[in-house]
Amino acid sequence: MSKVFTASKIRFAPVPAFNSLGIRPPAGRSRTCGRRSDDRDRPVHFFLDMSNIMIGAKTVAASKGEGPLRCSDVRVHFENLRQFVQQDRVWGSGYAAAGLHRGEGVKAQAESSGIQFEVCELGCRSNTEQGVDEMIIAKMAYKIFRQVAPNPPTPGVIVLATGDGNGHLEGSGFLPALKAFHHLGFEIEVLSWRHSLNTALGEWATQHGQVIELDHWYEELTYIEYGRQAKTRNELYRKLAQQRPV
Numbered sequence: 001m002s003k004v005f006t007a008s009k010i011r012f013a014p015v016p017a018f019n020s021l022g023i024r025p026p027a028g029r030s031r032t033c034g035r036r037s038d039d040r041d042r043p044v045h046f047f048l049d050m051s052n053i054m055i056g057a058k059t060v061a062a063s064k065g066e067g068p069l070r071c072s073d074v075r076v077h078f079e080n081l082r083q084f085v086q087q088d089r090v091w092g093s094g095y096a097a098a099g100l101h102r103g104e105g106v107k108a109q110a111e112s113s114g115i116q117f118e119v120c121e122l123g124c125r126s127n128t129e130q131g132v133d134e135m136i137i138a139k140m141a142y143k144i145f146r147q148v149a150p151n152p153p154t155p156g157v158i159v160l161a162t163g164d165g166n167g168h169l170e171g172s173g174f175l176p177a178l179k180a181f182h183h184l185g186f187e188i189e190v191l192s193w194r195h196s197l198n199t200a201l202g203e204w205a206t207q208h209g210q211v212i213e214l215d216h217w218y219e220e221l222t223y224i225e226y227g228r229q230a231k232t233r234n235e236l237y238r239k240l241a242q243q244r245p246v
Helices: 050-063 078-086 104-112 132-147 174-183 199-208 214-221 233-243
Strands: 003-006 009-012 044-049 074-076 091-099 116-120 157-161 187-192 210-213 222-224
Touching: 044 050, 044 078, 044 132, 050 074, 050 091, 050 187, 050 214, 050 222, 078 091, 078 104, 078 214, 078 233, 091 104, 091 132, 104 116, 116 132, 132 174, 157 174, 174 187, 174 199, 187 199, 199 210, 210 214, 214 222, 214 233
Parallel strands: 044 091, 044 157, 091 116, 157 187, 187 210
Antiparallel strands: 003 009, 074 222
16 A cells, blocks of 8 residues: 655555445444444554544534533543443554643543543644644554554454544545555444534445444533533443443
8 A cells, every 4th residue: 555745644545445344334324322343352443633523522512502612611531432432342542633732631631541642733823733634644554554564463443533524535634544444454433523524524434334423422422621520431331331232
């Protein structure tokens, strides 16, 4: 598999869009989440586009009447997020990145839950993130390259939390990376807020893997600083158990 660097973006060579494992995709986007992989021994590799997920969470918070909030007021509950992603499967790895002014606390919370967290630089004039997507995609690319090396590990499950599908027409961004993983035999799961899911990303993931809308899990996966607390782990477990097929 080839890799092209251009304008600091990683581009992936096209791969065939077919389901080599014969996994039957769901009929539509799932708003709930049961045990998504039938093989519990396949490791889960989690990638979190933190900024995209947090911007979406702010919109959902406002729609639920939690008031006009700054992005920093809505927080991810990393321990619950880890359990939500992993469930009863093997944890392979976790990686997240975001541009934050004071990210030490967020980084510590994420890494205590087994999710490596990179705090990216904010532009001194624009106050915008510098290269967050590229950092996540580079981590994904490294895992892809391991699969095409001699004696590759067993393909697992890629869980990507983002709604961002930008760049796919040019062969860059998250969607080409997911296609490469799928071609190599990985199962694919995309976690996103309903309103922020890119159409191309959502349609491809629905056809070749699974889309899990986070709206149904808002109170379990987020909390408001100095306000609403996230649901407890036991409450999360009970809700997950209700979603699992009998």
